[in-house]
Amino acid sequence: MPLPLHIRSALRQPSCRPRPRLSSLARRKLHLAPPWLLDDYIPRYHLISSIDAAKKRSEAYAHLRECNLCPRLCGVNRYEKTGVCLIGAETVKVNTIAPHFGEEPCLQGHNGSGSVFFSGCNLRCVFCQNHDIAHQRNGFDLTPEQLGEWYMKLQEVGHCHNINLVTPEHVVPQVVLAILHARELGLRLPIVYNTSSFDSLESIQLLDGLIDIYLPDFKVWSDKTSKRLLKADHYTATAMESIKAMHAQVGDLCFTADGIAKKGVLVRHLVMPGKEDEGREIVKWLAENVSKDMMVHIMEQYFPRAHVGKPRRGARDDDAVVEPGGVPASGETKAKVRYEDINRPVDLSEVSSVKRAAEEAGLWRFVEPARHGGFNI
Incomplete structure (x- = not known):
């Protein structure tokens, strides 16, 4: 049936709506997913062949027979004796295994990060926030096979988002x-x-293909500071080398649509009282030498722990406290505590100073509490 005359006439009339101008069309943007958003993710350890897995097993045993896992290069046969870390070869000593809700939002999610806190450490940080775990051999012994079974419990029972x-x-x-x-x-x-x-390159190489997310802590910048507070030489050069190697393996931090991190590097820096100048150098180095798209967590939760604030050695014995050169100490010196310069919480202005330096260097992906209460991408 033909259309009525008045309808056909209306269809022939030009539209009264103005056509969009070319300039407005040119301003339209197509919003695509950023390169750090993943549709799905397969853990890297599922992508290596059985031959490569066998090689890694063999290399792991070789490392234990002549340990070079960190820059201390103890070189000991850990089947016979221990090095600085005080841990042997056949088992690991674990303090706690449980879902953990004290990590970054993108790691802990709703169900927690499946954290395994190992006892022992190759550093001796005088301010260690986990002093009771890292500096002491407290906990229970597990073979590698038993440790792997605990990973399964964190997955099947804890429903954790990752193994930390x-x-x-x-x-x-x-x-x-x-x-x-x-x-x-x-x-x-x-x-x-x-x-x-504080890892050796040999150690990072052994982990290649097995680790999805590297979570390194870049602690201090000055060698003088690392020797005094971490009890380690050449920490800064080692951290630089290690973080570069980690980033070469997995790149910048990536997420799935639920906001959970799946792959990449997230660098932490704990701002310490009076050390904000070192923090500024660290974030500048990250931006200029690794990636301006690096996800960074500038942490403000420093609080005196471990040896900081304790009485000076020999403070109870007046004759034992001396100044450099063997000169007897004054009463004022005897009253001071150990590491007095960092015996206070960090000031928020010091944290802000490091954050500003990071932004000025070009870093822009920061771990912060999400204002909407969800996950932070």
Whole structure:
């Protein structure tokens, strides 16, 4: 049936709505997912071949027979004796295994990060926030196979978002063996390597293909500071080398649509009282030498712990306290506590100073509490 005359006439009339101008069309933007948003993710340890897995097992045993896992290069056969870390070869000593809700929002999510807190450490930070775990051999012993079974419990019972290995630098071979064992058991969670950055390149190379998220802590910038507060030489050069190697393996931090991190590097820096100048150098170096798209957590929760604020050695014995050169100490000196310069909480102005330096250097992806109460991408 033909259309009525008045309808046909209306269709022939030009539209009364103005056509969009070319300039407005040119301003339209197509919003695509950023390169750090993943549709799905397969853990890296599922992508290596059985041949490569066997090679890594062999390399892990070799490291234990002549330990070079950190720059201390103890070189000991850990089947016979221990080095600085005080941990042998056949087992690891674990203090706590549980879902943890004290990590970054993108790691802990709703169900927590499946954290494994290893006892022992290859550093001796005088301000260590986990002093009772890292500086003492408290906990229970697990073989690599038993450790892998615990990974499965964190996945199946805890429903955690990842396996978070806390202070693992000195037990990398056992960690490698545990991951490969858990792979055979059906583990499918990303592995987080939560480190002080005092790792050897050989250790990072052994982990290649097994670690999904590197969570390094870049502590201090000055060698003088590292020797005094971390009890380690050449910490800064080691951290630089380690973080570059980590980033070369997994790149910048990536997420799935639920806001949970799956792959990449997230660098932490704990701002310390009076050390904000070192923090500014660290963030500047990250931006200029690794990536301006690096995810960074500038942390403000420093609080005197471990040896900081304790009475000076020999303070109870008047004859034992001396000034440099053997001169008897004055009453004022005897009253002072150890590491007095960092015996206070960090000031928020010091934290802000480091944050400004990071922004000026070009960093822009910061870990902060999400204002909407969800996850922070």
